[in-house]
Amino acid sequence: MIKTALKWTAALSIATSLLASSALAARTDLIVGVRLEPPHLDPTAGAAAAIDEVVYANIFEGLTRIDETGAVKPALARSWTISDDGKTYTFTLHQGVKFHDGTDFDAKDVVFSLDRARGEESINAQKALFEPIETVTAKDAHTVVITLKRPTGNMLFNLGWGDAVMVAPESAETNKTKPVGTGPFKLTKWTKGDSLSLTKSDTYWGEPAKLDKATFKIVGDATAQLSSLLAGDVDAFPIFSAPEMLPQFEADDRFAVVIGTTEGETVLATNNAQKPFDDVRVRKAMAHAINRQSIIDGAMFGYGTLIGSHFAPHHPAYIDLSAVYDYDLDKAKALLKEAGLEKGFKARLHLPPTDYARRSGLIIASDLKKIGIELEIINVEWGQWLKQVFKGKDYDLTIVSHTEPMDINIYARDDYYFQYKDTDFKAIITALNATSDEAKRTELLQKAQVKLNEDAVNGFLFQLAKTGVWNAKIKGLWANAPVQATDLTKVEWMD
Structure with a gap:
C-alpha cells in the first residue's frame, strides 16, 4: 500500500513537473497585425509596401539586405569585391542554398532575377534601380559578376531592396500567389481578407528562425487594432495606426510601446x-x-x-x-x-x-x-x-x-x-x-x-515615427523602418 502510494506520488510529481515545464516554455508562434492586405506577394512585380511587410527577409532574400539601421549587410552573397573603377562587382554566393520548392539556388538564378528585373518586359516597380547594370554573368555556380555602365556607389544598397530579391525561373511567374523564395519562412496559407500564415522552413540555409509559425492578421481599423491587442488576439502591431491611443498601452505593463523612425x-x-x-x-x-x-x-x-x-x-x-x-x-x-x-x-x-x-x-x-x-x-x-x-x-x-x-x-x-x-x-x-x-x-x-x-x-x-506596440515578452522586432518590412528572422518570445 505504501509502495503504491509512493509510486503515485512520484508519478504525480513528474506530471506536475512536466506541466510546469510546458507552461514555462516560450511560445514559438506569433500573430502580427497589419493594416493593409497585400495585393499579391511578389515584391519584384508591385510597388505596394504591404507586399514587403510580409515577404521581405522572411520569404524572399536578395544578394544583400538592409538592416534596422539602414546599413547594407550580406545575404545570399556572403562577400563581394568591387573593381578600382567602381564598375565591376564580383559576388561570392553561399553554397547549399535551396528555394522552398527544393530547387537549388545558384549563380544562374541571380542572372535570371536581375535580367528579369531590368529587361524590356519588366514590371518591376523600381526598374530604375537596375538601369546602371550593363551585364550580369555567372562566372561559376557560386560566383556572379555584375558590370555597370558607370560607377554607382549605391548599388549594394539598391540590391538590398525588396524589388531586387532572388527568384527562380521555375516559380517566378506564380510568385504573386505562391511565393517561392530562399528565406527562413514559407507561405502555407493565405485566407483573403483575413490573414497570411508562414511556417519555418526546415531547409533554410542560414540561421534558423526562432519562430515555428507566424500569422499576419489584417486589421485595418484603428479601434479594432486596439481591441485585438487588448484581447490577445494579436501579439504585435509593428506599425500601430493610431498614435493618439498609445498612452493606453504605455500605461499597461503587458505591452511594449516602441517608437522609432521610418524613411x-x-x-x-x-x-x-x-x-x-x-x-x-x-x-x-x-x-x-x-x-x-x-x-x-x-x-x-x-x-x-x-x-x-x-x-x-x-x-x-x-x-x-x-x-x-x-x-x-x-x-x-x-x-x-x-x-x-x-x-x-x-x-x-x-x-x-x-x-x-x-x-x-x-x-x-x-x-x-x-x-x-x-x-x-x-x-x-x-x-x-x-x-x-x-x-x-x-x-x-x-x-x-x-x-x-x-x-x-x-x-x-x-x-x-x-x-x-x-x-x-x-x-x-x-x-x-x-x-x-x-x-x-x-x-x-x-x-x-x-x-x-x-x-x-x-x-x-x-x-x-514608427509607432510599434507589442507584447512585452517579444523581442527582435525592429524599432525603426529603413525599409518597408516586418523582419521576423530574429524574433522570439522571452521566457
Whole structure:
C-alpha cells in the first residue's frame, strides 16, 4: 500500500513537473497585425509596401539586405569585391542554398532575377534601380559578376531592396500567389481578407528562425487594432495606426510601446523656381517661423523626430541639423525685410489627403501668418496632387512624407517638383555615385545634408515615427523602418 502510494506520488510529481515545464516554455508562434492586405506577394512585380511587410527577409532574400539601421549587410552573397573603377562587382554566393520548392539556388538564378528585373518586359516597380547594370554573368555556380555602365556607389544598397530579391525561373511567374523564395519562412496559407500564415522552413540555409509559425492578421481599423491587442488576439502591431491611443498601452505593463523612425522625411515642399521662394532668404525666414515641435505635438500627438535635412535619423551617416533654424519670429521678419517683403505675401498650400498633411498645414498656416505670409489652403486628393503638384509643378507649397529609402539624390534632379537646381549639390551626388567606399560615402552624404540645410530647400519638419506596440515578452522586432518590412528572422518570445 505504501509502495503504491509512493509510486503515485512520484508519478504525480513528474506530471506536475512536466506541466510546469510546458507552461514555462516560450511560445514559438506569433500573430502580427497589419493594416493593409497585400495585393499579391511578389515584391519584384508591385510597388505596394504591404507586399514587403510580409515577404521581405522572411520569404524572399536578395544578394544583400538592409538592416534596422539602414546599413547594407550580406545575404545570399556572403562577400563581394568591387573593381578600382567602381564598375565591376564580383559576388561570392553561399553554397547549399535551396528555394522552398527544393530547387537549388545558384549563380544562374541571380542572372535570371536581375535580367528579369531590368529587361524590356519588366514590371518591376523600381526598374530604375537596375538601369546602371550593363551585364550580369555567372562566372561559376557560386560566383556572379555584375558590370555597370558607370560607377554607382549605391548599388549594394539598391540590391538590398525588396524589388531586387532572388527568384527562380521555375516559380517566378506564380510568385504573386505562391511565393517561392530562399528565406527562413514559407507561405502555407493565405485566407483573403483575413490573414497570411508562414511556417519555418526546415531547409533554410542560414540561421534558423526562432519562430515555428507566424500569422499576419489584417486589421485595418484603428479601434479594432486596439481591441485585438487588448484581447490577445494579436501579439504585435509593428506599425500601430493610431498614435493618439498609445498612452493606453504605455500605461499597461503587458505591452511594449516602441517608437522609432521610418524613411518618411516629412517636408514643407517648396517650389524653388516660383517667386518669392526662389530667394533663399524667404525660405530661411519660413524655416525660422515654423514651430516644428508644435507640429509634432499638435499634428502627430508627440510622435516624430525633428530633422534639419532630407535624411533618416536612424542611418549611420545622419547628422543632426534640426536646431539650425530655431523658432525665432524676429529672425524670420528680419530675413523677409532683407528680401524686400517686410509686408509679407500670399501663397497657396496644396494639401494631400493624409492626416499628417492636413493637420500640419493648419499649424503652419497659423505660424506663417505671424510674419505676414498668408496661405490659401487647398485640399486635394492624391490623383489631383500627383497631376498638379508632383507632375505639373503648379504649386507654391505642399506637405508630404517622402518614404523611399536613401532618396537624398532626388534633389539632384532638375525636373523634380522641388525645382531645386544647384550645381554644387549635383557635384556631391555625382561623387557619391562614383564611390563605394563607406567612409567616403558617409562624408559625402553628410555634405549633401548640410548643403540642403544651408539652402533651406524645403521646410524640413519631422521624420515620421514608427509607432510599434507589442507584447512585452517579444523581442527582435525592429524599432525603426529603413525599409518597408516586418523582419521576423530574429524574433522570439522571452521566457
